[in-house]
Amino acid sequence: QVQLQESGPGLVEPSGTLSLTCAVSGGSISTYYWTWIRQPPGKGLEWIGCISHNGNTNYNPSLRSRVTISVDTSKNEFSLRLRSVTAADTAVYYCARDRSTGAAGTLWFDPWGQGTLVTVSS
């Protein structure tokens, strides 16, 4: 059974870079797409972007200029970097497997990681 676990700093300074990693266990990262989603406190879900095992990426247009998602198949993990963060980037960040086998994601997320809260503050 595939499981995902997010890790990374819980506090990032304004104008800094948010960096998170999602470790995939119980299965190979070399299939499907792998996604980052976030949820500001008390608000709804926002799709950040996804990556395939061979590095094809799609990003939320509103975040594209600041986001990079990468994959490391040797470590069975994928990562998120979000640059120039502000308080508006404070959120619970989730990683999830997108069960797409095509040329792009589908929003078929299963499973999800438990989520990690990242606060942007000095």
Add this chain to the structure above:
Amino acid sequence: QSVLTQPPSASGTPGQRVIISCSGSSSNIGNNYVYWYQQLPGTAPKLLIYRNNQRPSGVPDRFSGSKSGTSASLAISGLRSEDEADYYCAAWDGRLSGSGVFGGGTKLTVL
């Protein structure tokens, strides 16, 4: 402002049937599958419906999904207190180079 439009709230009494709507456009719901997620307080979202109307194993048949044109809906019959949660619809949007979009979420209250 979410790309997919859901009512912010819905409610029902135990045993009732509740329907949550999700409205989009031809670039998302109209040409792609719709997915539904249930988020209980303090937990990660859970897949409830995939490919418009398919239930993953373990999801009760009280939950059903449908899609027509650029709209979709989630129906919950035989409402139970444990169904009180936030519900989100989601779909791929083919505009530009493609991206994922969620509805704003519907908070379901069981009275």
